[in-house]
Amino acid sequence: MTDWISADVLITHAVGLHARPSVKLTKLAKTFPCEVQISGTADGPWIDAKSIVKVMAMKARQNTLLYIRGQGDAAPVAVAALKDLVAHDFGEVADHVASD
Amino acid sequence: MLPAIEAQGRPAADGIFIGPLVVLDSVTTERQNSGDPAAEQVALESAITHAIADIAVLAEKADAEASEILGFQIAMLEDEALRSPALLEIIRGAAADKAWSKALDAEIVGYELSDDDYFRARAADLKDIRDRVLRNLAGFSSQATAGGVVLAGEDVPPSLFLEADWSKGGAIALSGGSPSSHVAMLARARGVPMVVGLGSIDFTGRSEAAIDGAAGLVVLDPAEVTRAPNGKAALKC
Numbered sequence: 001m002t003d004w005i006s007a008d009v010l011i012t013h014a015v016g017l018h019a020r021p022s023v024k025l026t027k028l029a030k031t032f033p034c035e036v037q038i039s040g041t042a043d044g045p046w047i048d049a050k051s052i053v054k055v056m057a058m059k060a061r062q063n064t065l066l067y068i069r070g071q072g073d074a075a076p077v078a079v080a081a082l083k084d085l086v087a088h089d090f091g092e093v094a095d096h097v098a099s100d
Numbered sequence: 101m102l103p104a105i106e107a108q109g110r111p112a113a114d115g116i117f118i119g120p121l122v123v124l125d126s127v128t129t130e131r132q133n134s135g136d137p138a139a140e141q142v143a144l145e146s147a148i149t150h151a152i153a154d155i156a157v158l159a160e161k162a163d164a165e166a167s168e169i170l171g172f173q174i175a176m177l178e179d180e181a182l183r184s185p186a187l188l189e190i191i192r193g194a195a196a197d198k199a200w201s202k203a204l205d206a207e208i209v210g211y212e213l214s215d216d217d218y219f220r221a222r223a224a225d226l227k228d229i230r231d232r233v234l235r236n237l238a239g240f241s242s243q244a245t246a247g248g249v250v251l252a253g254e255d256v257p258p259s260l261f262l263e264a265d266w267s268k269g270g271a272i273a274l275s276g277g278s279p280s281s282h283v284a285m286l287a288r289a290r291g292v293p294m295v296v297g298l299g300s301i302d303f304t305g306r307s308e309a310a311i312d313g314a315a316g317l318v319v320l321d322p323a324e325v326t327r328a329p330n331g332k333a334a335l336k337c
Binding site (some may be wrong): 019020023026057 | 168
């Protein structure tokens with residue numbers, strides 16, 4: 001069993017991890033073969049980043065520090081990619097600027 | 101004709117409209133339990149598959165904003181985590197429709213209890229998904245409506261909004277609903293007047309409604325409406 005690769009990133013999107021960001025996050029997570037999980041705290045509970053039902057159920061808002069971890073093939077790439085998506089406002093930069 | 105009544109709600113989309121009232125029924129499906137868990141499981145999986153296909157067709161015709169909302173519904177339906185509690189209930193002997201309702205209602209309550217407007221409004225999307233699959237299980241298709249009417253009810257599902265023809269005008273009056281709902285976003289984008297939170301308003305026996313979206317005002321069977329040739333109206337009650 002390999003170790004978990006971990007990262008954390010602040011959710012800056014105005015309404016948090018809502019419908020569109022959750023769709024993008026789960027779609028990206030599903031492109032990787034490894035397990036990818038997220039949590040609102042460093043100790044879990046960890047939820048499957050490939051399940052939109054579970055990701056939405058977290059109801060993570062703006063300014064939540066999101067913890068990401070991955071294990072298995074391509075885990076470092078997967079964790080970095082998810083972190084990058086959240087850090088760049090899920091590609092919704094225009095929305096974010098407009099709501100500032 | 102009943103006397104006019106005026107009801108005050110919350111503004112959700114600006115604009116004024118008067119037209120025939122169409123009250124949406126909640127889905128009341130009665131379906132026989134086959135008693136065979138394997139058959140019930142196939143029925144549910146097939147109803148979900150058809151729902152995904154129907155929403156995908158709708159998404160193809162939709163603009164970017166609408167197609168993202170529908171994309172969210174598809175992603176939820178495709179997620180095994182949404183259907184797995186229902187499949188478990190079916191193995192225990194429940195009928196497909198009862199099992200699906202129970203599983204979705206549990207999800208919906210989670211959203212309705214949120215103290216965040218945005219997450220609370222997602223309950224409407226879950227209800228939309230629930231009812232579309234229930235309609236498929238019961239063997240009838242969508243409630244699609246003609247345009248040029250005032251859609252009224254507890255809430256209007258996003259997919260129904262997208263199936264309706266708004267080119268002839270129209271408006272939405274809801275006893276429930278939310279200005280943060282996906283339907284409210286779509287109504288604002290399309291210029292469809294919309295009022296939510298009308299509370300105990302009774303649409304029974306009413307045939308016409310006038311709406312002032314910006315004021316959050318709805319008049320049922322208006323008596324003194326100044327009708328303009330374009331079908332719009334100045335509200336006076």
